[in-house]
Amino acid sequence: MRTGDSYGPPTYRRAVLADADRLADVHIRVLMVAYRGIDPQEWLNSLPQQLEERRSRWKDRLTNLPHDPVVVAEVEPAGVVGFAVGGPARGEPPLGYDAELISIYLLPEHQRRGIGHELVRRVARSLLDLGFQGMLVRVLTANPARLFYERLGARSLGIDTVSIGGQELEETVYGWSNLDLYFPPE
Numbered sequence: 729m730r731t732g733d734s735y736g737p738p739t740y741r742r743a744v745l746a747d748a749d750r751l752a753d754v755h756i757r758v759l760m761v762a763y764r765g766i767d768p769q770e771w772l773n774s775l776p777q778q779l780e781e782r783r784s785r786w787k788d789r790l791t792n793l794p795h796d797p798v799v800v801a802e803v804e805p806a807g808v809v810g811f812a813v814g815g816p817a818r819g820e821p822p823l824g825y826d827a828e829l830i831s832i833y834l835l836p837e838h839q840r841r842g843i844g845h846e847l848v849r850r851v852a853r854s855l856l857d858l859g860f861q862g863m864l865v866r867v868l869t870a871n872p873a874r875l876f877y878e879r880l881g882a883r884s885l886g887i888d889t890v891s892i893g894g895q896e897l898e899e900t901v902y903g904w905s906n907l908d909l910y911f912p913p914e
């Protein structure tokens with residue numbers, strides 16, 4: 729396997745419909761590694777069988793929600809190695825947190841090189857352009873990615889539960905109340 733250093737520098741762009749299959753693939757690959765020991769193993773084992781369904785969900789999202797930012801990171805020669813998705817906050821968000829970082833996933837060999845931070849910044853800037861002000865993100869409390877959000881200045885807003893593979897898991901809700909402050913333009 730190549731190490732992070734043997735890849736070219738990352739570049740970023742908005743996702744297009746032709747990325748749908750690769751996005752589903754990257755998403756499943758990252759989930760299977762990052763959530764081992766966190767999500768139910770039976771559910772993780774079933775992910776490869778969900779590939780086709782997830783590909784069509786990505787096509788639906790990219791077709792039907794064209795304003796919601798989906799930003800991809802690419803490196804040569806691998807192509808797309810990660811992505812982040814933003815949109816209006818789901819459920820009943822706390823006052824002032826009108827947007828949500830819906831997901832962010834990066835292949836393991838490309839983590840800890842600043843790509844995640846840049847993906848969040850770009851999603852946040854797109855959401856600001858759309859008129860949003862604050863952003864929340866939900867993360868399983870057992871996921872060390874929590875520390876990534878804390879490092880980016882997010883504050884913990886509370887605890888919730890989510891059902892995954894038939895199990896109730898605890899998630900922490902984090903938020904940035906002022907996106908412009910935490911994610912300045914380049």
Ligand SMILES: CC(C)(COP(=O)(O)OP(=O)(O)OC[C@H]1O[C@@H](n2cnc3c(N)ncnc32)[C@H](O)[C@@H]1OP(=O)(O)O)[C@@H](O)C(=O)NCCC(=O)NCCS
Nearest residue numbers: 762833834839840841842843844845867872873875876879
């Ligand atoms: C979480 C994720 C998006 C972070 O992206 P990344 O490119 O690896 O993060 P960055 O390099 O931008 O990290 C910035 C800082 O956040 C902190 N950080 C990032 N990942 C961390 C981790 N797993 N544990 C602790 N701190 C972490 C570090 O302080 C890091 O700075 P440093 O590397 O100089 O110490 C990526 O690791 C990932 O895809 N993880 C698996 C999927 C996942 O859990 N997604 C979140 C679902 S809610």
